[in-house]
Amino acid sequence: MRVCVIGTGYVGLVTGACLAHIGHDVVCIDNNEEKVKIMKSGQSPIFEPGLSDIMQSAINTGKIEFSTDLAAGVAHGEILFIAVGTPPLPTGESDTRYVEAVARGIGAHLDGGYKVIVNKSTVPIGSGDWVRMIVLDGIAERQNTLITAGGAPSYDNLAETTAKFDVVSNPEFLREGSAVSDTFNPDRIVLGGNSPRAIAMMQELYAPIVERKFAADPSLPPVPVLVTDLSSAEMIKYAANAFLATKISFINEVANICDRVGADVTQVAKGIGLDSRIGNKFLNAGIGWGGSCFPKDVSALIHTADDYGYETQLLKAAVSVNERQRLLAIEKLQQTLKILKGKTVGLLGLTFKPDTDDMRDAPALNVIEQLNRLGARVKAYDPIVSQTGMRHGLSGVLVETDAERLADGCDALVLVTEWQQFKNLEYAKMAQLMSHPVMIDGRNFLDPEMMIRAGFQYVGIGR
Ligand SMILES: NC(=O)c1ccc[n+]([C@@H]2O[C@H](COP(=O)([O-])OP(=O)(O)OC[C@H]3O[C@@H](n4cnc5c(N)ncnc54)[C@H](O)[C@@H]3O)[C@@H](O)[C@H]2O)c1
Numbered sequence: 233m234r235v236c237v238i239g240t241g242y243v244g245l246v247t248g249a250c251l252a253h254i255g256h257d258v259v260c261i262d263n264n265e266e267k268v269k270i271m272k273s274g275q276s277p278i279f280e281p282g283l284s285d286i287m288q289s290a291i292n293t294g295k296i297e298f299s300t301d302l303a304a305g306v307a308h309g310e311i312l313f314i315a316v317g318t319p320p321l322p323t324g325e326s327d328t329r330y331v332e333a334v335a336r337g338i339g340a341h342l343d344g345g346y347k348v349i350v351n352k353s354t355v356p357i358g359s360g361d362w363v364r365m366i367v368l369d370g371i372a373e374r375q376n377t378l379i380t381a382g383g384a385p386s387y388d389n390l391a392e393t394t395a396k397f398d399v400v401s402n403p404e405f406l407r408e409g410s411a412v413s414d415t416f417n418p419d420r421i422v423l424g425g426n427s428p429r430a431i432a433m434m435q436e437l438y439a440p441i442v443e444r445k446f447a448a449d450p451s452l453p454p455v456p457v458l459v460t461d462l463s464s465a466e467m468i469k470y471a472a473n474a475f476l477a478t479k480i481s482f483i484n485e486v487a488n489i490c491d492r493v494g495a496d497v498t499q500v501a502k503g504i505g506l507d508s509r510i511g512n513k514f515l516n517a518g519i520g521w522g523g524s525c526f527p528k529d530v531s532a533l534i535h536t537a538d539d540y541g542y543e544t545q546l547l548k549a550a551v552s553v554n555e556r557q558r559l560l561a562i563e564k565l566q567q568t569l570k571i572l573k574g575k576t577v578g579l580l581g582l583t584f585k586p587d588t589d590d591m592r593d594a595p596a597l598n599v600i601e602q603l604n605r606l607g608a609r610v611k612a613y614d615p616i617v618s619q620t621g622m623r624h625g626l627s628g629v630l631v632e633t634d635a636e637r638l639a640d641g642c643d644a645l646v647l648v649t650e651w652q653q654f655k656n657l658e659y660a661k662m663a664q665l666m667s668h669p670v671m672i673d674g675r676n677f678l679d680p681e682m683m684i685r686a687g688f689q690y691v692g693i694g695r
Pocket residue numbers: 238239240241242243244261262263264267315316317318330333334352353354355404405406407408524525
């Protein structure tokens with residue numbers, strides 16, 4: 233099928249490359265010329281395991297193209313994905329201006345044949361109908377028709393007389409760091425909409441994934457496809473992220489109680505996770521959830537509920553537990569080192585989770601800011617940030633090129649991100665380079681006994 237993906241960030245580029253990999257003809261559009269130049273050269277502008285390989289092979293087979301030309305993309309696609317960012321506004325609500333610009337642009341270029349416009353961006357509930365309205369505005373603007381209360385054609389008439397299209401909500405559930413694998417092995421596909429024609433086209437698009445043709449385990453039963461109305465699909469996305477974020481805040485709260493009563497949260501998580509009603513995933517206690525999705529999506533859901541006169545007490549509590557949790561490393565540093573002024577603290581990891589270069593709303597940023605405020609010197613080593621030289625607006629931190637340079641002269645280390653290569657660093661050597669060999673393990677990732685043998689005073693979260 234002919235697909236156009238508009239917005240080639242973590243979601244759009246992965247979606248475009250994976251759809252090309254399974255045989256569709258994909259055009260990816262972005263208004264960032266620099267990004268498009270990089271992608272045209274066969275490189276991925278983001279770090280995502282496996283992405284460059286499938287991009288490269290899709291380029292070689294002519295299945296994917298990159299462009300800044302929205303008109304060409306709209307003309308090419310039978311299915312048009314909107315995958316631009318919906319970042320948080322200071323109020324917590326979602327900033328939908330990029331979605332609006334794209335929807336209007338699609339309208340301005342819609343012509344002729346039937347198209348399915350797919351909202352893959354995470355958008356406030358009700359956005360499906362709103363996108364339809366904006367597309368119609370785009371069509372009207374092109375026709376130089378002013379849609380006003382009197383005289384102008386109604387939205388429905390406009391759709392009748394011009395281009396034919398339907399809007400579908402297809403929320404995305406991929407995780408950064410495993411985005412390609414998540415796309416080929418999804419737990420479910422959600423399709424929201426009220427047009428049987430549009431839903432049928434989406435089912436055809438995803439058939440190879442549903443039938444597990446590109447799955448790690450092709451013998452698994454087909455991927456469940458849930459067809460819902462537009463608003464329910466939009467709500468599923470927010471509810472899934474809000475549930476997962478709340479689950480982590482729950483285990484973090486349990487960890488804080490464990491710390492006080494002398495229990496070990498890693499054992500407790502194992503014990504409750506074996507209950508199939510609870511499940512063992514997303515029960516890793518640590519210094520809080522971050523990234524480009526959980527914080528913004530939970531805030532947006534709180535804001536939406538507020539708009540409708542409902543106060544989300546549980547979600548607000550999940551956020552407030554998380555805000556406190558992000559500063560737990562500071563509390564633990566103060567307990568071990570006492571005064572932080574004049575001390576040097578080294579951070580192992582900067583990104584919000586391993587296997588990504590994404591620093592959006594990373595807990596490391598709060599830790600750096602707070603340590604600076606308290607007069608400590610901060611250094612960091614991160615396998616991706618140190619290697620690529622990307623600084624993402626980082627300030628108040630000296631980024632070192634390896635773990636031993638990081639340890640040199642430090643009063644304490646804080647493991648912020650559980651990069652796999654941090655499991656087996658030369659910890660004994662690192663301890664010797666430090667003024668005080670203290671390790672605050674912010675992700676309960678290291679083996680406490682191994683760290684003690686290496687010469688560290690080991691401090692975990694709730695253990
Ligand atoms: N990052 C994730 O893991 C993830 C997972 C699921 C859902 N989502 C949702 O998907 C959406 C995209 O997230 P992301 O992380 O990929 O964002 P991103 O910021 O990485 O990428 C957005 C891209 O859109 C481009 N863009 C902006 N305006 C444009 C325009 N008018 N025309 C063409 N391109 C334009 C930007 O240049 C950028 O490349 C968001 O709504 C997000 O909540 C993200």
